[in-house]
């Protein structure tokens with residue numbers, strides 16, 4: 001299919017409507033058969049559950065053009081599983097896993113003219129989401145839901161691409177110990193808006209959230225998990241029941257161990273330990289791995305030895321190996337790559 005005339009190399013992380021999106025509706029206890037539509041707008045009642053009580057969950061994954069020109073998606077089955085966990089936690093119906101994967105593939109295929117060509121640095125971001133549609137005024141779950149998927153071509157999440165970021169330790173909490181930090185619910189992002197706006201106003205790229213109960217352990221940022229590299233080259237990532245189980249992070253731990261032969265540790269990370277690390281990165285579908293050069297804790301600067309000019313060497317190897325797998329330059333573990341065509 002002929003590609004759209006888009007300046008692929010200069011895309012930021014923004015929304016651009018494409019030709020087709022997927023819609024399926026849930027009513028009387030069942031999902032309809034679903035299908036593609038050209039209508040980018042959603043029309044719902046003024047009292048819809050999503051509008052009153054934020055009953056909405058979502059996912060994020062990407063489609064890539066490989067070196068040999070195929071279009072593929074990365075581990076969509078894990079996004080389906082996580083959407084299931086998110087839906088259950090907010091008392092929403094589950095959109096079946098096989099249907100989720102098929103719908104992702106159908107939507108990407110229908111928009112293949114928008115999948116950035118190999119080598120442009122851009123990718124197609126895929127956003128599945130699920131929300132309560134019928135009127136709800138007493139606090140209770142909706143009875144009717146809509147599942148949708150749209151896609152949009154994107155460039156790097158952080159301006160400046162892979163330039164190291166400066167982040168701050170925030171006093172705001174992202175997630176309570178038994179709350180919703182481990183699911184991908186819109187409400188987690190609504191409550192992070194003030195923290196990110198004020199971080200940007202103060203010149204920081206992102207926030208480092210600490211655990212809400214003790215404020216002594218590293219959790220995550222508003223949109224990515226942390227990866228650290230120790231001075232003896234171990235990859236360390238925070239373990240917590242209130243952070244999002246990042247698919248990128250899970251994949252990177254496997255890559256570190258199986259492709260790069262590195263030791264990996266998923267464990268609690270006391271904030272006190274941060275000045276000891278050699279490298280730090282933010283990992284996620286949107287962030288891929290974005291290096292962190294400086295962490296500011298209430299005016300006290302922690303400068304990572306990897307510096308403010310480029311990614312640290314281990315972060316770089318992880319980045320190159322993961323993107324190599326996603327773009328088909330390296331052989332993928334079984335089941336990681338789902339062909340679209």
Ligand code: PLP
Nearest residue numbers: 223224225244246247248284285
């Ligand atoms: N943490 C948060 C809060 C996120 O929003 C995301 C993005 O999805 C991630 C981590 C990374 O998760 P994944 O690698 O599955 O995209």
Ligand code: COI
Nearest residue numbers: 060061223284285286287
């Ligand atoms: C993703 O990485 O897919 C996310 O959902 C993060 C979001 C902040 C853009």
